[in-house]
Amino acid sequence: MENQQRNISTWQLTSILISTMIGVGILTIPRTSTTDIHQMGWLGTITGGMIAAIAIASIVYLGKQFPGTTYVDYIPKVFGHRVGTVLSYPIILLFIFFQFINAGMAARGFGEVVVTSVLQDTPLEAILITLFIMVLFLCCHEVEVVARVNELLIPFILVPVFLIPLASFMNADWYNLLPFHIDSWKEVGKTSLHTFSVFTGYELLMFYFAFAMPGAKLGIAGGTGLGYTIAAYFLTVVAGISVFGHEELQRLIWPTLELVKTTQQSGWFLERLESAFLAIWVASVFTTIGNMYYAMIFSLRLWFRQGIRFQRISALVITVPLYYFALMPQNIVELFSYTKKMTKFGYFPTIVIPILLALIQWIRVKLGSRRENSKKGGT
């Protein structure tokens, strides 16, 4: 295995985590989290985040156990040489496939928002192609560039994501958030699993942790990143419920966008905030899709043990199926049903596998059977 550059700092890891998680989901989360548990929808963001927290903790543990190696390399090590190599293929494939569909659906969601709300006469294809070209450009570089792009764009995501809910509290009616009670815990569980989908993207840490500087604090990066994201989603949902009420939220297709539209008050320095919001949001979607696609391509490169050239060519080639995949849902209803299916499929690569891997590794360590002590080096 070629020696990876390890130069991503803790803050860069945090920004990668935040900007990957915050993407298209933030526009729909006030609706999706309140569908079943109504005014208590904000609870879903916390419980959903808790599920993600367990998975992130597992990934951090794995990252510490195998510093400098990505999941592509450490999965065989976890399972042991022979079994691991065989077992790792379907897992890596699953992981890569999940990144592929997640990136595709995120791109499609982004395109839908732009087409329904601002550029109504622009073909969806044009928006997707533009986005993919940008992503493709990103994929032609080393990981360091991805880290720097994320670091550069993170202020554009951090600030408005907090500012918008806080500003919209001006026309909030707090009684919309009450009564504080839960009808059935089953619904809460359902909502958490559903809301969990907005956190997907953290599983990329299985990949990006490998490039962390020696001494970078993985736990802190994972913790702050997740904490921030939970807070952002929580605030957005609270703002959505308190401004619109949970009944109205069910009727809004992009509730957060409507929130931005109603937030402007006379006397605000900016009227028509939604154009600014959309412009900023492009950055957030770009980093989401870019990070996912990049991780996917780079995983392929590592898997096939190739160089940057392979990465560039495969990035270009795979954009074509990605583009067609993004165009597969024929209408907005189908898109939402696709994302629902994707969420269910996503439990496997994002929750089950990291936790399972961490568990097995933990048991291995406990049993004292450390067969591999070398930090790098292939199977």
Place this chain on the structure above:
Amino acid sequence: MAKSVRCFIRLIVCLIPIILVTGCWDRRELEERTSVLAIAIDRAETNREHYQLTVQIPIPIKIAGSSGKGGGSNSDAVKIMSVTGRTVSDAANNLQMRLNQRLFLGHTRVLAISEDIAKQGIQDIMDNFRREPQIRRLMWPIIVKGKASTLLEIKPELAQIPVVFLMDLVENGSKMGTIPDQTLGDYFNQTSNKTMEPFMNLVEASKKDVTWKGIGVFRGHKMIGQLDREQTWSLLQLRNEKKGGDIIIPLPNTEDGYVTFRPHFVKKKLHIDKAKANSSGASSFVATYHCELQGDIVELTENMKVSPEKFILQMQALIKKEMESRAKKMLQPLQKQYNSDILKLGLTLRALHYRDYWETHNWKEDFRDFPIRVVYTIKLRRLGMEMQ
């Protein structure tokens, strides 16, 4: 390596025009749009099933200050056009056929609906406004007595564009606390919310000007009645802690004496208490609004001939009595006649008494019989520039 980079640069150069071109599908210069400032919806005169859509379009060149010519009489600064159609969007399409540029609703600030249509229900009209992304949730929906188009045809003279005049009227009114700040978004939220009913501002327009008359009370999507100014002000005090207008009360024991009280600060507290179970056992909750008004006396047309200390007490008692009777006059039709909770009382009930009240009651029906008490506390602070 170098070769692939060069190849890549070539690729990028080819792709840049494609990226730049994407902006053009929706490119629309400002002068290529016909901005509509206000929309009025009436029933068509020829066919009662159809809608008549009237729009007000500003003419940029005629607006004073925009170019050398400008000025002139204000009626010229806008163009008013009427079309009919089976639905709102059908009418809008018919309107488009008569315009040289594309219609743009992003600047629309007022949606006027005739009382006649409001009374028959406006769900079908609102659907288009909900779907259209250009429509702002912050625009003002207004019910107009008589024909809605009269609101767009006013010539206020004080402002060049009639709609701007109307907007300022509503905006300043809501700043002063006399007119409810009821936007289209609020209307949407209130129709969806199971705990409350919507309302809209109600105005009457004549040739020259427009008067705010109160609010139209809805139940579901149908307007079922109205509250006049004084009733609306009571509502505003209890619902939004807005101060409402001046309160003019005839002085008792005088021939033609009046006192005018101007509230400056309003504080409201809503208590929902469990009353002692009465004999029937049902409906054991009582809502009590405690409302505190602080304000001044701004007019007193007859000398009361009492000591200042006594005068203050007398006036406070008089205003308290008047305000409580006004609140009653507001609640009476709202509960018994319209059975429409625009007070947001249901929201509070659901929030605070979900288990013990909300689950077992159907608020849409039970609002009618819910006991509501209003207690005012008047704090008369100053008497203006006079000593008494």
